Amino acid sequence: MAGKAVAAMLRLEKKEGMVTIKNKSGGAITASEGIKLYQGYTLETGAASYVFVSLDGKTAAKLEASSRAEVKEAGDKLELVALSGKLLMDVAVPAANGGNANIRTSSTITGIRG
Numbered sequence: 001m002a003g004k005a006v007a008a009m010l011r012l013e014k015k016e017g018m019v020t021i022k023n024k025s026g027g028a029i030t031a032s033e034g035i036k037l038y039q040g041y042t043l044e045t046g047a048a049s050y051v052f053v054s055l056d057g058k059t060a061a062k063l064e065a066s067s068r069a070e071v072k073e074a075g076d077k078l079e080l081v082a083l084s085g086k087l088l089m090d091v092a093v094p095a096a097n098g099g100n101a102n103i104r105t106s107s108t109i110t111g112i113r114g
Helices: none
Strands: 004-007 010-016 019-022 042-045 050-055 059-063 068-074 077-084 087-089 100-104 109-113
Touching: 004 050, 010 019, 042 050, 059 077
Parallel strands: none
Antiparallel strands: 004 077, 010 050, 019 042, 042 068, 050 059, 059 087, 068 077, 100 109
16 A cells, blocks of 8 residues: 655654665665655665654654655655555644644545644
């Protein structure tokens, strides 16, 4: 199931196992905690691996094992778009200041307000 997460800044927060990051020209980037993710970067997780990506330092998305995602521009924001596998977000806590979260898959679009 593909999905996406949108934020002004994306940062790798935590990783476990094999995580591969490439820049938009295909060059390898060291997958170290705390690095910023930019437009055109791709992330890929191996079996029994995962990576947490911080969205504006407030919430996180988790790219599960054997998954692939790409960072794309969306106006003045960045999107972390799952190309394959699973992208999970915790939406149990209300968004601050009435914020919104949009979750899109190949077959469903869901909006969460406040």
